[in-house]
Amino acid sequence: MSQAVLDGVRDLLPSLRERADEAERLRVVPEASIKEIEETGFFRLLQPRRFDGLESDPVDFYTAVRDLAGACGSTGWVCSVVGVHPWQIALFSDEAQQAVWGSDTATRLSSSYAPTGRAVLTDGGYQLSGKWSFSSGCDHCSWVLLGGLVFDTEGQVVDFRTFLVPREKYQIVDVWNVVGLRGTGSNDIVVEETFVPEAFTLSMGDTGRCFGPGQEQNPSDLYKLPFHSIFTGTITTPIIGMAAGAYAEHVEMQNKRVRAAYLGEKASLDPFAAVRIARASSDIDAAWALLVNNVREEQAHVARGEKIPLRLRLKVRRDQVLGTQRAIDALDSLFEASGGRALAEGTYLQRAWRDAHAGRVHAANDPERALQMFGAHEFGHKIDPGMY
Template identity: 85%
Template structure:
């Protein structure tokens, strides 16, 4: 079934690419693209089978995201972050899963995980308030997953949770005017004194230990993988896809390009240009290969019923942030060698250059923090389990 989705996604790529300018103009992914992706089953890839999902291999999900981003970076980004949320919803208590998918298994959720909201303990749940930024694709969703710190009656922080909130209980504030990933509609979410039942929350301390109440119903090994491995991969994968799209356009442009400043020399005959694309393609391939290999190693441990070693989980984060950097380095190299025509409005290359650097500033792509954790562990120091 996953292969049918991948084939269906590839059939959609020309249309998605044609709508890239529209996405940038509208500041949101066109509804037509979302509808097409829904119809081929993309948003069901990581969804539980009991709610009409596919419980697919996460590498298949990443492969589809990579291809979509290679056609339109904003569409790839939104597809990735919205498409991964069914994986986390599957970890919530069954009551929350039923509320989301029981009546409509096509329901989608956006998110904003930074704990910028405040939750206070009340009878049966929590009272949640706050403002969250960067909720990509929120206009296409009817629920949102929000990060928040939990305070007790004494005003002390006692937990960091994800809160699941339906559309009628939050406001979307249109603030998304950006030079990169401008088609993602990553607007603000505002919640004002909303009650969230206990069953509609998930503690990050549990997900940090690869646990969740929903594992009782959703027993697939898919839902036993680490949160930070699955979710950070959804941030790097679109950027790898952008690099692949930039590479394809660069090669095509250089095959046609004649360099007037060099007496009409064909750009494709420039040996330095050939070296540059060899280096760029290696960086892109390395980023992808390490991402896939690390997920495969984690899956192997889960399949054997083993706890995933901390070293491996930290290696996932190490290679994830460096994978983002490799992809951006490749884009930078290709962009600066593409000539003035690459600057033209409508070219994939200039948009990929802007979009990839916009994606680079996402918190999941903070290289120093991820690399410091890996290095500290190698030196035998204690690492905060909530960060991996």
């Protein structure tokens, strides 16, 4: 079934590429694109089978995201971050899963995980309020996943949880006026004080140890992988896809380009241009290969019933942030060598350059923190819980 989804996604790529300018103009992925992508089954790739999902290999999901981003960066980004949420909902209590998918298995969710909201313990759950930024694709969703620090009655922080909130309990504030990833509609979410039942929350401490109550109903190995491995991959993969799409357009452009400043020399005959694309293609391939290899290593441990070693989880984060950097470096190199025509509105290359650099500033792509954790662990130091 996953192959059918991948084939369906690839059939859509020309039309998605044609709509990329429209996505930028609207500042949201066109509804027609979301509908067509939904019809391929893409949003069900990581969804439990008991709710009409496919429980697919995460690499299949990442492959589809890479291809989508290679046609339109904003579309690939939104599909990645919205498409991964069924994986997390599968970890929630059965009550929460039924609330999301019980009457409509096509329900989609957006998110904003930074704990900028405030939750206070109360009988049976939490009182949640606050404002969250950067909820990509929220206009196409009817639920949201929000991060929040939990305070006890004495004002002390006692937990960090994810809160599942239905559309009628939050507002979307249109603030997304940016230079890159313009089509993602990554607007603010505002929640006036509202009650969230305990069953509609998930402790980040539990997800950090690869546990969720939903594993009882969804026992697949898919849902035993680390949260931060799966989710940070959804941030790097679109950027790899943008670099791959830029690479394809750069090669096509250079095959047609004549460099007037160099006495009419064909750009494709420039030996330095050939070296540049060789380096760029290697960086893109390396970023992708390491991402796939790390997923496979984690899957092998889960299949054997083993706890995933901390070093491997840190390696996933190491290669994830460096994968983003490799893709950005490749894209920068190609953009610099593409000539003035690459600046024209409507070209994929300039849009990918802007989109990739916008994606680079996501918290999951902070290289120093991820690399410091890996290096400190190699030296034998204790690693505090974080994004690993």
